[in-house]
Amino acid sequence: MTTFSSRPQEPSGGGPAPAAGGGTTASPQETTALREALDAALDAALAARLSTELRQAADPAVLRRLFPAAGRRYGRGPLPGAPDGWRVEDAVRTLLLRQAPPAGTAEAAVLLYREGDAAERRGVLRALPHLPVGDAALELVRDALRANDPRLVEAAVGPYAARHLDQHAWRQAVLKCLFVEVPLRAVAGLAERRDAELAALADGLAAERRAAGRAVPADLALITPA
């Protein structure tokens, strides 16, 4: 099975750069690995059903009906072999979205996010690196980062945000993780993108917490390694 990288794919030269055209953030191997992880996790009947439904999902009306039901149909538990935090339903929703025609994928992702409950929104956010949407879905990441639901914040700070979010918004996203107690290991590209300003913001948070007699999040060490 292909292994997953928790780091964003970056163009040679390193550092975040705008996506070319409607490119994906994840490599094709990472997307293939999701399907392999699902096939390993689902029993034969469900795996067969998934194949059928993926074919049907090329029809946007069917996609809209299948997307909300992914959790109760295929499961909500953690998906072995997938990156940290991924659930069975997340991978199913990624594959469902991959069935949309490339030119209509961004529009489909925005619609399903806007009409989605929290689990569906998390599914769209998880799917973004695997979709040929360039930076056209960035507004969804910004929306999720305004939420106070840690499930959404965690899904928003993955490889897609690492690739596309500007540095100011990205720093704010990292700080938000500390506030809503999303572990910083969920932040893709942290080691590559952290900078002196993020370290200063983290120091400020630590000073406020100490002044208030409150605990300083242990994850701060990941921003400013000793």
Added chain:
Amino acid sequence: MRIFDPHIHMTSRTTADYRAMRAAGVTAVVEPAFWLGQPRTSPESFADYFDGLLGWEPFRASQYGISHHCTIALNPKEANDPRCVPVLDLLPRYLVKDRVVAVGEIGFDSATPEEEHAFAVQLGLAVEHELPAMVHTPHRDKAGGTDRSIAVIRESGIDPGMVVLDHLNEVTVRRAADAGCWMGFSIYPDTKMDPDRMVRILKEYGTERMLVNSAADWGHSDPLLTRATGEAMLAAGFDADDVDRVLWRNPVEFYGQSGRLELPDAEPTGTAEPAPPPGSFAGNSLLRGGG
């Protein structure tokens, strides 16, 4: 005492209520979509409300160890406002969501033709989506409104076992029992029902198809009156199993008909036909053990 409050408007309640409810034994709730006190003026504000019932509110509940579900509908009062009626076109996309366990609250408020239209259309949606229906019985002319509700329910063809007639009292309970519907009672500090009156009804009618809720909202109400009713039942000679049936197994059975209850500790597994885990009911995932 494990408690499932089958009708409570948590959007209007504080986190202190969640904490107190959990301490009192409440581990599952259903929040029906209803009127917010201030009339809405467009379908968009319903969409934001429904999104909250499916997003923020379940998260808030989960922080206190409470599993939150909802019912979705255009409520009877706002069914009279032509600006709100297009909400009916939004409902199908909400009725396919996880944790939507019924269509409701529907029914009559002022017994208008507009209310009857929305009621009938939404009973049809319940049948189409294989969901139970939660029917609010009106405050004014409750007996007449209950009879009329039962007529609309019969006309729709929905199985009466998929319907709860809510906010019943001594005057209307017999009609609901005879119609084969589930019987919902809202226990309030001053109005509707109180724990001792509820116990008298349970003595007379038994515990089958009985649902007891706090219907707590933004008015004078108390989310702990489910617990108080359980204690009043014990004081009146009911045993712990009777209390468990009324306050837990009955709501699990009624809303379980949706197939979408998600009670803690039993995530669905990746199998097409899973063997029912201990404590499961009809394909729903249920809390293991007692609470």
